[in-house]
Amino acid sequence: MSDRLDDLERRIDELRAGVRRAVRARDGAAARRLRAELRAAERSWDALVGGEQPDDAPAARKALPLVTVREQVHQGLRLLGATAQPRLVVAVSEAFLGGTIRSAQLTSLRRDEERSFRSAPFGRPYYLCAALTDRLSPARGLLTLSTWPLERRVVGPLSPRVDFLTCAIAVASHQGAREPADPRAVRLLLRMARNIPGATDTALGPPDPARVVRAARAELAVHAERDTRDRAELARRAERQLDDAARLFGAATLSMIKKEYAT
Known part of the structure; x- marks a missing residue:
């Protein structure tokens, strides 16, 4: 106790x-x-x-x-293994981790993380941060973990699709290892499978996790090489051009600076 x-x-x-x-x-x-x-x-x-x-x-x-909201988001992202939108993190946390978070609770979370880092750099074992775009600015609505290498935290043209497929594989793999399957996990996997060619058949009923994994990996093989090259180049640029805080939370754009002054 x-x-x-x-x-x-x-x-x-x-x-x-x-x-x-x-x-x-x-x-x-x-x-x-x-x-x-x-x-x-x-x-x-x-x-x-x-x-x-x-x-x-x-x-x-x-x-x-x-478990704090922050730690629940951390656990959800670790399960997914790739950048993800807040609503997907919430759904995964609820379906697999007994999470209680809501999307609205994540609205200001990244700003809280950045303020914490700037006040005490590297004072926490991990930070929740935004993915970085090809302009090295924070990507809107994409969460990552500071403990991931830069190559996983930047997003190129193909990265949203690659990360979706990576997340689908993680969700299907976790569901396939659980018996009985949680209805929330089944619904989540069905939504994801509908966006992957060959992941479902015409029969009614829940998708087969193994089939989803195979279909996602097949498409992932098509995009992975190009996406890896794009991300490696973006990561090199970020290393050269950004300081520690900007590598985690992105470089401020002119529109972001104007917004800060306005508030």
């Missing part, structure tokens, strides 16, 4: 610091999200210290998640 209390106390301290940073930055959305997580963590701490919850306590409070 002492280990769990220590973890919760560290989490509470981190969330309180995050709330203060968000308030100073006048980021209302981030402050509200962090305050909600802080209240949940404090209730979990109270429950752990005081023993069982009262019988009339809401069911949701009896099973409060002890």
